Amino acid sequence: MSKIRLGIVGGGGDSLIGVLHRVASHMFDRYEITGGVFNPDFDENIKFAKHIGVNTDRVYLDFDTFIEEEVSKPKDQRIEVVSVLTPNFLHFPMAKKLLENGFHVICEKPLTTSYAEALELEELQKRNNAIFAVTYTYTGYPMVRHMKHMIANGELGEVQKVDIQYYQGWINPVIHDPEVRKTVWRLDPKKAGISSCIGDIGTHAFQMTEYLTGMEVKSILSDLNMLYDDNSLDLDGTVLIRFSEAVKGVIRASQIATGEENGLTVAVYGKKGAFKWEQENPNILYHMTDDQPKRIIKPGHAYVSDVAADGTKLPGGHPEGIFDAMGNIYKGVAKALRGEKSFDGEYPTMNDGVRGMLFIEKVVESHKNGNIWLSLDKK
Ligand SMILES: NC(=O)c1ccc[n+]([C@@H]2O[C@H](COP(=O)([O-])OP(=O)(O)OC[C@H]3O[C@@H](n4cnc5c(N)ncnc54)[C@H](O)[C@@H]3O)[C@@H](O)[C@H]2O)c1
Numbered sequence: 151m152s153k154i155r156l157g158i159v160g161g162g163g164d165s166l167i168g169v170l171h172r173v174a175s176h177m178f179d180r181y182e183i184t185g186g187v188f189n190p191d192f193d194e195n196i197k198f199a200k201h202i203g204v205n206t207d208r209v210y211l212d213f214d215t216f217i218e219e220e221v222s223k224p225k226d227q228r229i230e231v232v233s234v235l236t237p238n239f240l241h242f243p244m245a246k247k248l249l250e251n252g253f254h255v256i257c258e259k260p261l262t263t264s265y266a267e268a269l270e271l272e273e274l275q276k277r278n279n280a281i282f283a284v285t286y287t288y289t290g291y292p293m294v295r296h297m298k299h300m301i302a303n304g305e306l307g308e309v310q311k312v313d314i315q316y317y318q319g320w321i322n323p324v325i326h327d328p329e330v331r332k333t334v335w336r337l338d339p340k341k342a343g344i345s346s347c348i349g350d351i352g353t354h355a356f357q358m359t360e361y362l363t364g365m366e367v368k369s370i371l372s373d374l375n376m377l378y379d380d381n382s383l384d385l386d387g388t389v390l391i392r393f394s395e396a397v398k399g400v401i402r403a404s405q406i407a408t409g410e411e412n413g414l415t416v417a418v419y420g421k422k423g424a425f426k427w428e429q430e431n432p433n434i435l436y437h438m439t440d441d442q443p444k445r446i447i448k449p450g451h452a453y454v455s456d457v458a459a460d461g462t463k464l465p466g467g468h469p470e471g472i473f474d475a476m477g478n479i480y481k482g483v484a485k486a487l488r489g490e491k492s493f494d495g496e497y498p499t500m501n502d503g504v505r506g507m508l509f510i511e512k513v514v515e516s517h518k519n520g521n522i523w524l525s526l527d528k529k
Contacts, residue, residue: 153182154487157220157229157253159213159244160236162189163198167258170287170476171233172202177477180484184229185209187216213244221251230254231281231487237341238349242267245282249274254281256483260353260510261503263343268507272500281486283479284503286357288414289495290475292449293435296458297418297425298362298495305437306420309363312391312399313417314355317407321346321385325377325406337383346383348374348513352403353506354414359391359401360505361495362418362425367391367526370509374517377406389513392523433469457493504528 156175161168168188175181185208189195192211199209208229210216220229231254234244242262248255249271261284262268275282288294301309321337324330335341336350343349360366369392374384386404393399407413414429426436435447449458450466461478462470482496505528512524 154180154231154484155184155227155229156181157216157232158183158186158188159216159232159234160188160240160258161186161233162194163201164189164194165235167235170473171235171256171285171480173473174476174480175233177474178481178484180481185216185220186232187211187213213247217247217251220253231256231483234258237335238343239263239341242271245271246274249278249280249282252278252280254483254487256283256285256480257503259284259286259357259503259506260343260349261500261507265504265507265511268504272504275500281483282500282503283483283497284500284506285476285479286354286361286498286502286506287472287476287479288354288358288429289361289498290461290478291429291432292454292458292461292470292478293427293432293447294358294362294416294475295461295478295493295495296435296447296449296455297416297427298364299455299457301362301418301420301425302364302494305422306418306424307422308397309365309393309418309420310397311417311419312359312363312393312397313402313419314359314399315402315413315415316351316355317402317404317410317413317415318351319404319406319408319410321405322408325381325385328378328380331381337381339382342383343510344383344514345510347385347403347405348372348387348389349383349510351405351414352387352389352401352513353510355401355403356389356509357498357502357506358414358416359399361498361502362416363393365393365397366505367509368393369523369525370512370516371521371523372513372516373521374513375406384514384517387513387517389516432471432475457495460493 375386389401423439437445449462485492
């Protein structure tokens, strides 16, 4: 079978996330990186393309040239799907133009910088019948997929409490010096959007909440912390969530949790049992009940669900990690692009991205209006 022709925008040698997507795209031999714009500086762009072995004839001066040149090629040679790995404010204009010109898209989160933009993209995607993934990376872990599957099968009984915490500490060393904090794009509203912490990592926690439970959060109330008057974007937030009067939870996110690395911790409590999972230890899933000792579930064993087994390449005891999780998402997208059968939730969709933007906007609005409850119903 011919490989899927993949383009990449952003994700250059200077980026954090580029290598994750490149490795993920190669993992199951389904894609070929055919071209792109890795960097706004053309010399850097070409240098980097040579370094990673991409044909420089299809590495373009800028994004507009990329579109112009690619659409002029015959359909069977044209790039099919494009990964958008640029800072947040570029996701919307780039994804929009890609959809308008017939490309499928894999876009980094947060989907856009506003809910209105997200709705516009959704409308365009539906009209064009395009495949559109939003890379909420953590859904690619086998144990996360196993949790989702087992919760849907009733393993925990009715869910009654969800507690998702995402704590990082990397902003602590930069936030206290006004000159240093100016250099961080995630703290610049023009580049990051209306939120730093909730937009960057709270959105992962929110998506995980709905992904795992299969339920929509109905309303939220938030309390944010900006630390300094001249810093307009949140660095920390606590969000109360309600699925219904009887099913509630909390999302806690922070970039100033001093010393924390990438501490995403997930707990879902049901009437019959609970699951607990930590991103920094992703091959261990705890299953707790009232009357049995705590069980440890691990990937690579015959007892895991089919969807978890499909996302595991090696026998038990060979730790797989974040690269493999993103690889699983790319595999899900490849199946969709080639019309193959796939599991529910093999890649996060446009709807996850749109709801993520609604969450970010409502969290900021709730805080600004004195920590009030707001509905999260998608209009
Ligand atoms: N899924 C995840 O877990 C995860 C993790 C980290 C980052 N992200 C997301 O990925 C995106 C990028 O984050 P990052 O940390 O890699 O950022 P970064 O600043 O490290 O890298 C951004 C890259 O985009 C390139 N770029 C900027 N403007 C461009 C343009 N006009 N054309 C082409 N390339 C351009 C830069 O040269 C750089 O290579 C963000 O939206 C972020 O939220 C997601």
